[in-house]
Amino acid sequence: MMPMPSNAVTAFAPATVANVGPGFDAFGFALDGAGDRVTARRSKRPGVRLVGITGDGGALPKSAGRNVVTAVASKMVRGLGLHFGIDLSLEKGLPLGSGLGSSSASAVASAVAVNALIGRLYSDDELLEFARHGERVACGAAHADNVVPCLLGGFCIVRACDPLEVIRLDVPSAWRVAVVHPHIELPTKKARAVLPRTVPLAAMTANVSNAASVVAAIYKKDLGLLGRAIMAETVVVPVRRMLIPGFMEVGRAAVHAGAAGFSISGAGPSLFALTAGDRRAKVVATKMVAAWKRLGISADVIVSRVGSAGARIVGNGRS
Amino acid sequence: MMPMPSNAVTAFAPATVANVGPGFDAFGFALDGAGDRVTARRSKRPGVRLVGITGDGGALPKSAGRNVVTAVASKMVRGLGLHFGIDLSLEKGLPLGSGLGSSSASAVASAVAVNALIGRLYSDDELLEFARHGERVACGAAHADNVVPCLLGGFCIVRACDPLEVIRLDVPSAWRVAVVHPHIELPTKKARAVLPRTVPLAAMTANVSNAASVVAAIYKKDLGLLGRAIMAETVVVPVRRMLIPGFMEVGRAAVHAGAAGFSISGAGPSLFALTAGDRRAKVVATKMVAAWKRLGISADVIVSRVGSAGARIVGNGRS
Numbered sequence: 048m049m050p051m052p053s054n055a056v057t058a059f060a061p062a063t064v065a066n067v068g069p070g071f072d073a074f075g076f077a078l079d080g081a082g083d084r085v086t087a088r089r090s091k092r093p094g095v096r097l098v099g100i101t102g103d104g105g106a107l108p109k110s111a112g113r114n115v116v117t118a119v120a121s122k123m124v125r126g127l128g129l130h131f132g133i134d135l136s137l138e139k140g141l142p143l144g145s146g147l148g149s150s151s152a153s154a155v156a157s158a159v160a161v162n163a164l165i166g167r168l169y170s171d172d173e174l175l176e177f178a179r180h181g182e183r184v185a186c187g188a189a190h191a192d193n194v195v196p197c198l199l200g201g202f203c204i205v206r207a208c209d210p211l212e213v214i215r216l217d218v219p220s221a222w223r224v225a226v227v228h229p230h231i232e233l234p235t236k237k238a239r240a241v242l243p244r245t246v247p248l249a250a251m252t253a254n255v256s257n258a259a260s261v262v263a264a265i266y267k268k269d270l271g272l273l274g275r276a277i278m279a280e281t282v283v284v285p286v287r288r289m290l291i292p293g294f295m296e297v298g299r300a301a302v303h304a305g306a307a308g309f310s311i312s313g314a315g316p317s318l319f320a321l322t323a324g325d326r327r328a329k330v331v332a333t334k335m336v337a338a339w340k341r342l343g344i345s346a347d348v349i350v351s352r353v354g355s356a357g358a359r360i361v362g363n364g365r366s
Numbered sequence: 367m368m369p370m371p372s373n374a375v376t377a378f379a380p381a382t383v384a385n386v387g388p389g390f391d392a393f394g395f396a397l398d399g400a401g402d403r404v405t406a407r408r409s410k411r412p413g414v415r416l417v418g419i420t421g422d423g424g425a426l427p428k429s430a431g432r433n434v435v436t437a438v439a440s441k442m443v444r445g446l447g448l449h450f451g452i453d454l455s456l457e458k459g460l461p462l463g464s465g466l467g468s469s470s471a472s473a474v475a476s477a478v479a480v481n482a483l484i485g486r487l488y489s490d491d492e493l494l495e496f497a498r499h500g501e502r503v504a505c506g507a508a509h510a511d512n513v514v515p516c517l518l519g520g521f522c523i524v525r526a527c528d529p530l531e532v533i534r535l536d537v538p539s540a541w542r543v544a545v546v547h548p549h550i551e552l553p554t555k556k557a558r559a560v561l562p563r564t565v566p567l568a569a570m571t572a573n574v575s576n577a578a579s580v581v582a583a584i585y586k587k588d589l590g591l592l593g594r595a596i597m598a599e600t601v602v603v604p605v606r607r608m609l610i611p612g613f614m615e616v617g618r619a620a621v622h623a624g625a626a627g628f629s630i631s632g633a634g635p636s637l638f639a640l641t642a643g644d645r646r647a648k649v650v651a652t653k654m655v656a657a658w659k660r661l662g663i664s665a666d667v668i669v670s671r672v673g674s675a676g677a678r679i680v681g682n683g684r685s
Contacts, residue, residue: 070575251573255392262578282567
């Protein structure tokens with residue numbers, strides 16, 4: 048017996064840490080727990096509509112062309128001749144402009160929910176392209192280092208963008224990351240504006256060496272090597288850390304508390320630090336929060352596996 | 367019973383392929399068979415002397431300060447207060463200026479032979495520093511991407527230069543490389559002179575992504591991925607290939623004959639191509655040689671494992 052198609056599907060898509068030191072625009076990994084949810088529901092009214100957003104504090108655009116969730120869904124159904132419309136609702140679990148892949152999580156959750164509603168018409172590769180379209184709507188660039196781990200989970204390398212080719216690595220299961228999000232605003236556009244247009248050849252070589260070392264560290268299960276490799280970035284982190292008050296103090300607190308290394312999560316302002324176990328990660332997170340607090344900045348914490356599961360269906364209704 | 371110290375030691379150090387596509391100044395791997403030999407012999411006359419060179423066609427400098435072999439040995443024994451001198455002889459197995467790590471092989475063979483003669487006083491890390499001194503004498507820069515795989519074998523990542531930190535990877539044993547050395551001269555200095563001083567940020571990201579993919583490909587035993595990753599280099603190969611007549615014709619011949627990918631070995635003019643087995647590598651090598659021959663250029667071939675054993679003692683005499 049064929050299962051009845053669902054009338055409503057809810058997808059969860061996790062927060063992600065992109066860049067990861069030397070892997071600017073190339074590396075990303077998925078986090079546990081925190082993320083966005085999108086519910087896609089069949090409607091008798093044709094077309095794609097955003098019927099509700101919660102958790103964004105009213106900050107997100109609601110027009111279909113400018114909201115990530117509807118932009119992704121509209122592109123997915125265009126030309127399919129569906130005999131039903133789709134009502135979307137977005138439950139933001141991630142803060143905006145935090146460096147946690149917030150727009151990616153919305154885009155991927157929308158793509159996964161809509162795909163389930165229309166009978167899983169699209170492959171993962173196609174879903175990634177739709178999600179990148181969402182990134183383009185949200186921040187002007189279709190970069191892939193958040194959407195890829197957000198959909199696939201694990202630690203991902205974006206080898207090529209056109210066409211997209213990605214490599215997914217499994218990370219040792221005991222490794223943990225403490226991600227700390229300070230309550231300061233740092234728009235991705237501002238963080239991209241400070242990037243150098245060109246880099247010295249020797250700086251490229253250093254990032255190449257350290258990025259290769261990141262991959263080797265994952266396979267060799269050598270967290271110390273991973274920490275050294277992510278701390279050695281000299282092109283992007285030195286300019287972006289100027290936009291993050293407390294970068295040095297918080298990073299030093301993390302290393303002093305036993306983290307193997309730390310860097311900026313995505314475009315910031317969140318910082319992440321790596322440890323070998325859960326208890327150590329919690330201690331590190333507490334010390335990082337305390338360091339920001341000393342500067343008068345409050346902060347939230349995510350403690351997670353490094354490279355956990357990707358987006359998934361979490362609710363399925365025929366009501 | 368303690369073994370008597372040897373009166374003479376012969377060390378072999380292999381040819382190496384450095385750069386390896388996106389790993390400019392960062393990656394290198396060792397080759398089978400071809401290499402240099404250095405014999406170090408105790409002498410009653412104090413000091414370090416070069417008593418013979420064969421195989422260089424008279425091209426190498428013989429003065430102790432300018433020859434790689436004596437430069438390395440002199441630095442190693444300085445201040446040790448040895449009660450004997452050291453006579454060195456060098457058997458060049460590698461052509462000069464070929465992109466096969468010729469000067470590195472001489473430097474490493476000297477370091478290994480002298481170290482054995484003086485009772486293995488130095489660690490591998492120390493030997494690498496002495497060998498880099500030899501590179502500085504030979505070509506003005508103490509780059510490490512040839513000397514590291516030359517000493518350690520395997521496929522090596524130079525993570526950091528100061529202090530040196532290296533990572534050695536084992537490569538799937540069935541993988542083969544066809545290295546073809548055309549009889550044209552391309553001094554390393556000329557090949558370095560064409561390098562850009564700065565690179566666009568996006569080009570850095572592409573090399574970072576592809577270098578990370580090279581490491582992932584080795585662990586995943588995915589030769590197709592390795593081939594795509596080495597072919598995607600856009601910073602160094604496009605300027606250096608202009609110095610190598612036949613680059614495109616020979617590379618196309620390699621791919622057409624079934625190679626997974628090809629690139630420049632070191633600073634060139636040698637090219638290497640990767641395959642999954644010995645017979646395929648021989649076919650590929652033959653087609654590459656034929657392509658150069660059509661342009662009126664003769665060429666030598668090495669077919670080898672990718673990342674074979676490093677330098678070693680091959681002769682030990684008490685005579």
